[in-house]
Amino acid sequence: MRHYFLSALLFCVPLMSFGDPLPSWNNNEAKKQIIEFVAAVTDPSDPDYVTPAQRIAVFDNDGTLWAEQPVYxxxxxxxxxxxxxxxxxxxxxxxxxxxxxxxxxxxxxxxxxxxxxxxxxxxxxxxxxxDEFQADVAEWLDIARHTSTGLPYNQMTYQPMVELLSYLRDEGFKTFIVSGGGLHFMRVFAEDAYGIPPEQVLGTYGETTFDTTNGQPVIAKAPGIAFVDDKEGKPINIERTIGRRPIIAAGNSDGDFAMIEWTTAGDGRRLGILVHHTDAKREWAYDRESPVGKLVEGLEKGPEMGWVLVDMANDWSRIYTGAN
Known part of the structure; x- marks a missing residue:
């Protein structure tokens, strides 16, 4: 009997590891809080249960889902x-x-x-x-390489965050990008990189025109910015476009503060996540003084508001999808 128990235990260990929904996250407090939250809101017997229709999760892109240094x-x-x-x-x-x-x-x-x-x-x-613009973006992503890492830009997505997106969808969440990046730019790669289809990408957008060229209707990009999807613009765009207040919001800078604040101020259990760039060895370390991805208000107020502060150096065993 004793040998049977030991054999069963040894057999279960690899299965438990295999079942880890966030394998690139170290077993620290951040991972624990995320998994506990998801377990609670998806369990019908839990008082914090949230119906699938209300399981909306929104993510910034630059600095949250992929890198953003030395510039977007x-x-x-x-x-x-x-x-x-x-x-x-x-x-x-x-x-x-x-x-x-x-x-x-x-x-x-x-x-x-x-x-x-x-x-x-x-x-x-x-x-x-x-269409022409997005074809140019796709071609650029195929050939361009980051000057520091040598990686294609669309392989500088964060593996831990890609896992989190997949985990949430497996648990009945609908995942959205809500980013200051250009709408037409992000829609080119979001589905392949993150599993997020174009209609679930919200971003900054410029002026556009509708016309007929050679007998064919076309939408063209014109000079001028029509809407900036940053800071207070993010919750406004979520309300306008999605029509539901999310229960999870993730970002990395003070440009995401309003989105996370609005998300976590709603009724019921909510989760705010801030990715803190602390890994100068594998990526970059920056926050308060950085001209790109500046993080001050989030560091000062986020923890007291119960947000999960992800320390990249300590909480992630891997950074990029394109490199170990």
Missing amino acids: FQFIFAMDRLANLAKDDPAILSTPALQAAAKGDLDTVLQGGHDALIEVVNVSHSGVTV
């Missing part, structure tokens, strides 16, 4: 696309900011502040149909 990847795409456009029409480089961007001189562009960034995005993201 979409802006790197914008500079690369601008350089290609200038080969055919050098006259588009009409300002110092555009000239610097076409040379890949990020420091000079950043010195120009918000106006310089918008200028680069307007020129590189307009005058083309949505």
Whole structure:
């Protein structure tokens, strides 16, 4: 009998490991809190049970689902696309900011502040149909490589967060991206990278036009920003587009604070998650002083509001999907 018990125990150990829904998360408090929350809201006998229709989870993208240093990847795409456009029409480089961007001189562009960034995005993201723009994004993702890691940008997604998205969907959640990134840019890769279809991607979007070209109706991207999906814009866009207050919200910067605050202020049990970039060895370490992904308010107020603060260096055994 004793030998049978030991054999059964040894047999169960690998099965228990195999059944871990978050294998790239170390067995620390963050993982425990997430699993306990999901178990409670999906158990019909638990007082915190939430029906499947109300199991909405929203995630920022830049710095939460994939990396964002030294600058948002979409802006790197914008500079690369601008350089290609200038080969055919050098006259588009009409300002110092555009000239610097076409040379890949990020420091000079950043010195120009918000106006310089918008200028680069307007020129590189307009005058083309949505379909043509997204084809260019797909081609760029196939060939572009990050200068520090050497990885394709769409392999710099965070494996622990990809696992979390899958785990939630397995438990009846509907997962959304709610990010400051461009709507048409993110929709190109979100389904392959995260399992999130285009209709569940919310982001910043520019002006668009509807017209008929060669007898075919087309939607084209025009200069100008129509809506910025950042800070207070995130909960506004969730309410406007999804129509339900989420019960889980995850981000990594103060740009996500309003979304997480609004989510966790709802009735019933709620979960806020902040990814804290603490891993200078495997990724980057930054928060309060960073021009990209700045995190101050979340660090100061998040813990006292009961949010899960994920320490990347300590809580994740693996960072990127494209590298161990």
